[in-house]
Amino acid sequence: MLRRRMLIMLGVVVLVVLLLAGYKAWSIYQQIQQFSAPKPAVAVPVAVATEQPWQSRLPAIGSLKALQGVDLSLEIAGTVKAVLFESGQQVKAGQALLQLDSDVEKALLGTAEADLGLAQVEHGRGSRLVGDQAISKGDFDKLAAQLKKSSATVAQLNASLAKKRILAPFSGTIGIRQVDVGDYLASGKVIATLQDLSSLYVDFNVPEQALPKLAVGQVAQISVAAYPQQTFDAKISAINPKVDDATRNVLIRATLPNPDSKLLPGMFASVQVLLPGAKSQIVVPEGAITYTLYGNSVYAVVAKKDAKGESQSVVERRFVETGEHRDGHVIVSKGLKAGEQVVSGGQLKLNEGSHVAVTPDQNLAPAQNSPSGAN
Structure with a gap:
């Protein structure tokens, strides 16, 4: 009886082992089929x-400069009597921009002009008298010297009066004014900046190895951070005849039309010089x-x-x-x-x-x- 029970238990164990082995074999088979199946695309x-x-290009970086640009300043000191411009105004060449107090110079000029008139009259009278030998040649020379001296004094005072005002040296856009009426200005004081924005210069440096690829008249495309989606065409107008000793770079200047005055001097420029032979x-x-x-x-x-x-x-x-x-x-x-x-x-x-x-x-x-x- 005991032997029979042992045989039954052994049979059950064998059956369980066979079932487990069959399940494991089936799992392995499924995995093999899964890995052997073609992977999806x-x-x-x-x-x-x-x-x-x-189109081959030579990249460089540069900066924009005005075709003409100056800081307007005074040669002599004085008190501002009139400011004849507004900030950001378009001005013409020769237009008066600022006037200093010049009452003293005007009074001195009146005196000098009176002396000049008298010297001219005496010189004219002396020229007739010396012809009639009524006065000596030495006296006439003194009258001629006095006339020249009086003329020089008038010219000197006119020059001083001219320095009491500032005229626009060229047409352009004037910047923000730095003075007001009544200010006392020392000589050299900047009153505003004046920039001609009709065209701009683009100055940039290239390695000396790139010189054979460059020539005056080549097109350079300019881009600035202010207008990232837009490029501007410039033309090389000058190549510096000297290589910088420290950097071995050559300074190149291109001219850029600026009819809308969108671009301003001092802007950082990314330059792409178009090279020949696309x-x-x-x-x-x-x-x-x-x-x-x-x-x-x-x-x-x-x-x-x-x-x-x-x-x-x-x-x-x-x-x-x-x-x-x-x-x-x-x-x-x-x-x-x-x-x-x-x-x-x-x-x-x-x-x-x-x-x-x-x-x-x-x-x-x-x-x-x-x-x-x-x-």
Whole structure:
């Protein structure tokens, strides 16, 4: 009886072990089937490598300067009698801007003019008398010297009066005034700035190695922080004939039309000098390039047949040589051909040979998402 019970228990244990082994084998089989099943395609955005004309540019940074610009100041001290301009006013060349008190100089000028009139009369009378030999030649010379002295005194006082006022040296826009009526101004005191904004100079430096690429008349595109979406065309007007000893850079000046007076002197300018000889280059979006320490690469989308003989899109990693970056695009000088599709985002979830589902890159223009849009 005991033996029978032991056999029954042993049979139950064996049955349980067999059931557990069968369940484990079934689980392993399911896992094998799961891993052996084809992975779903990874949806990635793609763009087309296009061949486009690429204008080479020489980048630089510079600053804007007025075609003419001065700080208006006084040569002599005095009290302000009249301010003849308003801040920000457009003024013409020769227009009076400020008048100092000049009553003393005017009184002295009246005296000097009276002395000059008397000297002229005496000189005229003496010239007749010396002809009649009524006076000596020496007396006539004294009368001539007195006339010259009186004329010089009048001229001196007129010059002093002229320094009592400031005239606009050229047409332009005057700045914020720094003086008021009644102020006593010392010599050299700046009353305002005057800037001719009809055109501007753009001064920038380039390395001496770039000199053979530059010439007077070349176009330079200017951009400033105040108008980030706009560029302004300038032309190189002068190249400094000397290389700076400390930096080995050359100062370049370009002239920039400014009819709307949108740009102001002193602005920081980003300069792109257009170099001659535009070439066709293979261009891709910057997002398509994976940058690593051992080289730059892209994932190119190629067609490949699966085990069932059906065509599917897979990625192929290619190392490429890149060039200049501009406006979200980069030149690929080696490793890609025009018309090939490249993954432009989501590269981290890809490996060599990954099955992908191609979707157009929504951040690019339609022409850059299809081979027909290549230039």
